[in-house]
Amino acid sequence: MSKLKIAIQGVPGSFHHQVALRNFGEDIEILDFDTFPSVAKSVANEEADFGIMAIENSIAGAIFPNYDLIDRFELSIRDEYYLPIAHQFMALPGQTIDDIKEVRSHPMALLQCKVFFAQHPHIQLKEDTDTASVARDIAAGNLKGVAAIASSIAAGIYGMEIIAPDIQTIKNNFTRFIILQKEASKPTTSVNKASTKVTIQDQKGGLAKLLTLIADNGIDLSKIQSIPVIEKPWEYAFFIDLVFEDPAVFAKTIDEIRASFGEVKIFGEYLSRK
Numbered sequence: 504m505s506k507l508k509i510a511i512q513g514v515p516g517s518f519h520h521q522v523a524l525r526n527f528g529e530d531i532e533i534l535d536f537d538t539f540p541s542v543a544k545s546v547a548n549e550e551a552d553f554g555i556m557a558i559e560n561s562i563a564g565a566i567f568p569n570y571d572l573i574d575r576f577e578l579s580i581r582d583e584y585y586l587p588i589a590h591q592f593m594a595l596p597g598q599t600i601d602d603i604k605e606v607r608s609h610p611m612a613l614l615q616c617k618v619f620f621a622q623h624p625h626i627q628l629k630e631d632t633d634t635a636s637v638a639r640d641i642a643a644g645n646l647k648g649v650a651a652i653a654s655s656i657a658a659g660i661y662g663m664e665i666i667a668p669d670i671q672t673i674k675n676n677f678t679r680f681i682i683l684q685k686e687a688s689k690p691t692t693s694v695n696k697a698s699t700k701v702t703i704q705d706q707k708g709g710l711a712k713l714l715t716l717i718a719d720n721g722i723d724l725s726k727i728q729s730i731p732v733i734e735k736p737w738e739y740a741f742f743i744d745l746v747f748e749d750p751a752v753f754a755k756t757i758d759e760i761r762a763s764f765g766e767v768k769i770f771g772e773y774l775s776r777k
């Protein structure tokens with residue numbers, strides 16, 4: 504049987520790569536891409552069976568463009584994964600922090616280590632495609648004076664030395680990843696979470712009414728994110744994650760939202776992993 508093809512952003516040692524291995528096991532084929540749009544495209548055109556996408560980090564917040572990608576490429580969410588994230592400050596062996604003039608990493612990783620770099624203002628921050636590819640490129644190019652922020656797994660793979668461990672602002676740091684597929688996910692009775700998009704017209708108290716409707720059905724709103732409707736400047740859609748005990752109550756709530764507000768898109772119904 505051919506192996507499952509899993510699309511990720513990043514190279515071996517990246518956090519996406521770690522989620523792929525933990526979620527699907529070692530016996531998979533990884534399709535690695537430089538950008539999130541390429542990951543979305545590969546799932547949409549069925550080159551990949553599944554895609555993995557970081558959506559939110561506990562320090563740095565939401566990755567806004569990824570909400571739009573799921574929507575635009577009509578992808579479906581089949582599962583979620585919370586990965587603890589520890590960032591290591593690493594460089595070619597034998598250097599100290601005073602030798603480092605520049606650090607490169609994924610923008611989300613740089614954001615998670617802002618406090619550390621405020622304490623070391625002589626180091627210039629540069630955004631790059633992913634954490635592990637920077638470690639790989641520093642090692643391959645024998646680049647002195649340049650550091651990476653990446654995982655200890657990446658340090659091991661690419662022979663980098665950790666100069667400062669665990670430099671993320673808060674030690675207890677998590678990124679939530681979603682597992683994407685092309686087909687609409689088939690909800691089972693064991694699902695207790697759904698990701699939705701509700702578009703409400705600009706009306707007085709519209710959002711308040713929506714939130715009350717959700718609360719009155721005993722459903723827990725675990726996340727709400729407003730995203731601009733780009734065709735209509737200053738109008739917003741709401742990406743809403745709902746956690747429920749009974750799928751039938753969730754279905755009834757969606758019917759009620761549709762009756763009062765119009766369009767509701769369901770990206771997926773799955774099991775909460777938190």
Ligand SMILES: O=C(O)C(=O)C[C@]1(C(=O)O)C=C[C@@H](O)C=C1
Pocket residue numbers: 512513516517518519520557560588609611612632633634635678
């Ligand atoms: O650069 C990586 O290693 C990634 O997997 C990307 C990514 C992200 O997109 O947020 C994943 C987890 C961390 O939050 C930092 C970076």
